Structure formats: structure tokens, C-alpha cells
Amino acid sequence: MFAWFIRHLQTLVGSLGELSRNPFSTILSVSVIAIALALPGGLFAALENINKFTDEFEHGAKISLFLSPEININEAKSLQTKLLNHQSIKHIELITPEQAMEEFKSRSGLEDALNSLTKNPLPVVLLAFPEEETARSPAKLADLINELGKLEQVELSQFDLEWIKRLTALLELITRAVWVIAFILGLGVFLVIGNTIRLAITNHQEEIRIIKLIGGTDAFIRRSFLYSGMLQGLIGGLIAILIIFILFSIISTPTSSLSSMYGITFNLDPLQFLPSLVLICSGALTGWLSARVTVGVYLRQFEPGKSNI
Amino acid sequence: MLIEFSNVSKRYPEGHEALRDISFVIDKGEMVFLSGHSGAGKSTLLRLVTLIEHATRGQVIVNGQNLGRFKRRNIPYFRRQIGMVFQDHKLLHNLSVFDNVALPLIVSGFHPRDLRRRVHAALDKVGLLNRDRAKPITLSGGEQQRVGIARAVVNRPSLLVADEPTGNLDAGLSDEIFDLFHDFNYHGVTVLVATHDLRHIKRLGKRNLNLSEGRLNIQAEGTD
Numbered sequence: 083m084f085a086w087f088i089r090h091l092q093t094l095v096g097s098l099g100e101l102s103r104n105p106f107s108t109i110l111s112v113s114v115i116a117i118a119l120a121l122p123g124g125l126f127a128a129l130e131n132i133n134k135f136t137d138e139f140e141h142g143a144k145i146s147l148f149l150s151p152e153i154n155i156n157e158a159k160s161l162q163t164k165l166l167n168h169q170s171i172k173h174i175e176l177i178t179p180e181q182a183m184e185e186f187k188s189r190s191g192l193e194d195a196l197n198s199l200t201k202n203p204l205p206v207v208l209l210a211f212p213e214e215e216t217a218r219s220p221a222k223l224a225d226l227i228n229e230l231g232k233l234e235q236v237e238l239s240q241f242d243l244e245w246i247k248r249l250t251a252l253l254e255l256i257t258r259a260v261w262v263i264a265f266i267l268g269l270g271v272f273l274v275i276g277n278t279i280r281l282a283i284t285n286h287q288e289e290i291r292i293i294k295l296i297g298g299t300d301a302f303i304r305r306s307f308l309y310s311g312m313l314q315g316l317i318g319g320l321i322a323i324l325i326i327f328i329l330f331s332i333i334s335t336p337t338s339s340l341s342s343m344y345g346i347t348f349n350l351d352p353l354q355f356l357p358s359l360v361l362i363c364s365g366a367l368t369g370w371l372s373a374r375v376t377v378g379v380y381l382r383q384f385e386p387g388k389s390n391i
Numbered sequence: 392m393l394i395e396f397s398n399v400s401k402r403y404p405e406g407h408e409a410l411r412d413i414s415f416v417i418d419k420g421e422m423v424f425l426s427g428h429s430g431a432g433k434s435t436l437l438r439l440v441t442l443i444e445h446a447t448r449g450q451v452i453v454n455g456q457n458l459g460r461f462k463r464r465n466i467p468y469f470r471r472q473i474g475m476v477f478q479d480h481k482l483l484h485n486l487s488v489f490d491n492v493a494l495p496l497i498v499s500g501f502h503p504r505d506l507r508r509r510v511h512a513a514l515d516k517v518g519l520l521n522r523d524r525a526k527p528i529t530l531s532g533g534e535q536q537r538v539g540i541a542r543a544v545v546n547r548p549s550l551l552v553a554d555e556p557t558g559n560l561d562a563g564l565s566d567e568i569f570d571l572f573h574d575f576n577y578h579g580v581t582v583l584v585a586t587h588d589l590r591h592i593k594r595l596g597k598r599n600l601n602l603s604e605g606r607l608n609i610q611a612e613g614t615d
């Protein structure tokens with residue numbers, strides 16, 4: 083087991099040496115791999131941020147229940163307590179007609195006109211804040227609004243759903259597009275690594291022939307190429323993370339100041355630890371697979387009857 | 392016997408018939424020369440023995456194994472039983488002499504603990520123990536060929552196959568190389584050497600398989 087480990091370690095170091103011996107082609111292919119990985123990685127990080135933004139918005143999502151005029155404050159309070167037990171509702175606020183009137187006065191600037199009213203015409207309003215799970219799903223939200231609207235104490239239950247539906251659908255579409263882009267670029271990484279491995283095999287034809295003649299198995303020959311492919315993917319992945327990080331720190335400040343102009347505090351998050359790890363690992367895995375396939379194809383030329391020794 | 396050819400023919404894809412209806416037997420522990428002019432088919436015959444090529448017709452048996460139906464993935468294990476020496480040495484020039492000789496042991500997963508001893512024993516046999524750290528390129532042609540021979544025997548193969556091993560060497564150096572083969576044969580290794588140098592065949596008095604234009608001529612003992 084130890085000898086096995088040492089042998090793998092030697093191959094690994096050997097492939098590192100091999101990569102550094104051809105600095106130009108190595109830098110070229112690693113850069114292409116890095117860019118190809120940075121694009122979907124960066125888009126993914128951007129999507130995460132948009133999701134975070136809409137999540138924050140949905141936290142504030144609330145359903146306004148305008149109660150019937152004959153419902154008084156006490157009846158409204160008992161309805162509030164009852165609805166608090168509803169599993170889809172997280173929290174309920176009660177707005178008395180007086181509070182509503184005050185707010186209306188200060189907002190509308192019609193203070194004098196409103197002061198002349200002898201009776202407050204506004205109903206009691208309950209603001210229902212749905213649980214997160216409900217808030218995130220337009221269908222569940224619609225069900226909840228419907229259900230609340232059917233209560234006899236409620237005259238009108240209202241929530242502007244359309245834009246949330248649209249936003250969620252749009253995000254879904256973009257997410258899928260990012261996966262498609264990731265797949266296509268992953269294929270690109272696969273081909274780029276395959277090409278460098280093919281060149282490496284061509285450059286080492288003589289060595290491969292000799293090793294096969296003295297009884298080296300395909301697995302033995304494959305090993306150093308597999309490490310080389312995996313290393314390229316790994317290094318490409320690390321550089322991709324670096325690119326995303328730099329890109330995000332460049333646009334982070336303008337994004338914060340822009341959002342603060344709209345009265346929102348919004349901080350751009352770079353790619354998180356787990357997705358970064360996934361990105362690096364998929365780079366390494368793609369490199370490994372690509373080398374495996376390429377070596378499998380190109381080692382066939384060394385079979386009996388196909389070599390001139 | 393160790394090697395048996397029965398009505399073997401070999402036609403290359405280009406259409407040239409390199410071997411025609413060859414039959415012979417080589418016993419375990421024998422030393423046999425393979426002679427003939429350039430283009431007679433010597434290398435082709437050795438390629439069939441070492442599974443670098445497949446016979447087009449007929450049957451080749453080596454070490455009890457029929458090479459006609461050999462699974463590709465078993466070829467490396469078959470080759471580990473054979474030591475091969477080439478006219479152009481086929482050394483890896485980015486490796487030291489020691490590493491070149493160690494390579495057959497490394498690829499067959501030999502335990503690193505005993506590796507040193509085995510490599511040094513092989514280098515000692517060919518008289519190059521003091522050059523183990525050198526790069527092959529710094530050695531003379533005769534020394535490089537001796538590294539090639541050390542590499543061929545380090546695995547202690549039962550069969551040693553050499554294709555014109557002294558083709559590029561002068562008479563004195565050739566004698567040394569052939570004496571080495573003779574010595575391995577004396578210690579029980581079956582040896583099959585292709586050469587067009589009839590002098591060694593006479594000198595060592597071994598059996599000679601003479602090829603001309605892909606056909607096998609009379610088999611002589613000690614003469615041509």
C-alpha cells in the first residue's frame with residue numbers, strides 16, 4: 083500500500099515536472115480552462131446573489147386582509163390570534179383604523195379634509211407575513227391568499243402576485259441557461275485537455291513504445307497522463323475561482339452604492355466555499371475523464387500490428 | 392520446447408509477404424542464431440515471437456502460450472517473460488542508466504526494497520556498475536547496448552531475444568556482446584539472436600536458422 087502510494091506520488095510529481103517543462107502550451111491550455119470554468123462559476127455566483135435579493139424581498143412579502151367594516155378591534159384581535167396558528171403564516175400585524183388614518187393623513191397631505199370627517203371610514207387591516215416556504219412558491223401563496231379571502235370577517239385579501247411569478251419564472255430560465263452554458267463550456271474544457279494530452283502522447287511516442295515493449299501495462303502508461311489532465315483541470319479551476327473573486331470585488335462597491343440609492347442594503351457575495359469546491363472538483367474530474375478517454379483512444383496505435391519497431 | 396512455429400506466414404498490410412510458411416522448434420535452454428540478408432525477415436520473425444505483430448497464417452507458440460489468440464490486456468504480462476535487445480538500444484534518454492535498467496521492475500510493480508540490489512546485479516553483469524548515475528547519451532555505443540542488455544535481463548526472463556544487437560559496433564565490441572549472450576545461455580536462458588554476422592555463428596558453434604526472402608533454409612549445427 084505504501085509502495086503504491088509512493089508510486090502515485092512520484093507520477094504526480096512527474097506530471098507536474100512535465101507540465102512545467104512545456105510552460106507555453108501549459109499556460110495557454112490552463113488559461114482557456116480557467117476562463118471556461120470562470121464563466122459559469124461567475125454566472126452561478128451572480129444568480130446566487132439575485133436569489134438572495136429576491137429572498138430578502140420575499141421575507142417582506144405580506145398579504146393585506148381588509149376586514150369587513152362591522153368587525154371591531156376585539157374581534158380583529160381574536161382573528162389575529164387564530165390566524166397565528168395557521169401553519170403557513172409566520173407573523174401577523176394588526177393596523178387599527180386610527181393608525182391607518184394617521185398614516186393616510188401624513189402621506190396624502192389631505193389632513194384638513196380628512197379631519198373634517200366625523201366617522202373614520204377605514205376598516206381594520208391585518209398584515210399576514212407568510213412562512214418562507216409559502217412565500218417562495220407562487221402557487222402556495224395564491225392558495226393562502228384565496229383561503230384567507232374566504233374568511234367571513236375578511237372583505238378583501240390582496241397581494242400583487244404577478245411580478246413574483248414573472249421573476250421566479252425568469253430566474254428559473256436563467257438558471258437553466260447557466261447550466262446549459264456550464265455544460266457546453268465543460269465540454270470545451272474536456273476537448274482542450276484532451277488536445278494537450280494528445281500532444282503529450284505524440285511527444286512521448288517513443289517512451290510509450292519502449293515501456294510497452296518491456297511489459298508496461300496501459301494502466302501504467304495512462305497514469306501519468308491522468309495526473310497531467312487532472313492537474314490541468316485543478317489548476318484551471320483554482321484560477322477560475324481567483325478570476326471570479328477579482329471580478330466580484332471590482333463590482334462589489336458600485337453595486338452596494340447603487341442599491342443604497344434605492345434605499346436597499348445589498349452586499350455582493352463572492353462564490354461560496356461549497357460551490358467553489360464543486361467548481362475545482364469538476365475541473366479536476368473533467369481533466370481526469372478527458373485524459374482517460376484521450377489516452378484510451380491514442381494508446382490503441384501501439385497495439386500489435388500497429389507499431390514499427 | 393520454448394518456441395514453436397508451425398507453417399507461419401506474415402504479410403504486412405502493404406501486401407509484402409515478409410515470412411512464408413516457416414516451421415521450426417527452439418528448445419528450452421537453447422541458443423539459436425537467426426541469419427539472412429537485410430530484408431530476409433529476421434526482424435519480422437522476432438516481432439512475431441514478442442507479439443509486436445501477429446502472424447497472418449500458421450501458429451506461433453511461446454512458453455506454452457498460443458500467440459494467435461492473445462488478449463490485448465495480457466500482452467504486457469507475456470512480455471515480462473521475455474528480455475528484448477534492440478539494434479538501436481531503445482533507452483530512455485531522460486532517465487539515468489540505473490533508472491533505465493530499473494524500468495522493467497518498476498512497470499511490473501517490483502518491491503522498491505529489492506529493486507536496487509537487482510539493478511546493481513544486472514549492471515554488474517554487463518560491467519557498468521560504476522556508470523549507474525550516467526545519462527545514456529554520455530556512454531559509447533557498446534556501453535549503451537550493454538545497458539540495453541542489463542535492462543533485458545533484470546527481470547530474469549526465460550527467453551532473451553536480440554535483433555542485430557551489434558549492428559552498429561566494431562568487431563571487438565561485438566565479441567563482448569555475444570560472449571554476454573553466450574554466458575546468459577550457459578546459465579539457462581534461452582537465447583534467440585538475429586545477426587547477419589556469420590563470424591559469431593561459427594565462433595560460438597550454435598544452431599543457425601537462415602532466412603532468405605522470407606523462407607527458411609537448411610538448419611545447420613555450428614555452420615552456415
Ligand SMILES: Nc1ncnc2c1ncn2[C@@H]1O[C@H](COP(=O)(O)OP(=O)(O)O)[C@@H](O)[C@H]1O
Nearest residue numbers: 390403405407409428429430431432433434435
Ligand atoms: N512494418 C512493415 N510494413 C511493411 N513491410 C515491412 C514492415 N517491416 C518489414 N517489412 C518488409 O518485410 C520484409 C522483411 O523485413 P525485416 O523483417 O525487417 O527483415 P530483416 O530484419 O531481415 O532485415 C522486408 O521486405 C521489409 O521491407
Ligand SMILES: [Mg+2]
Nearest residue numbers: 433434435554
Ligand atoms: Mg531487421
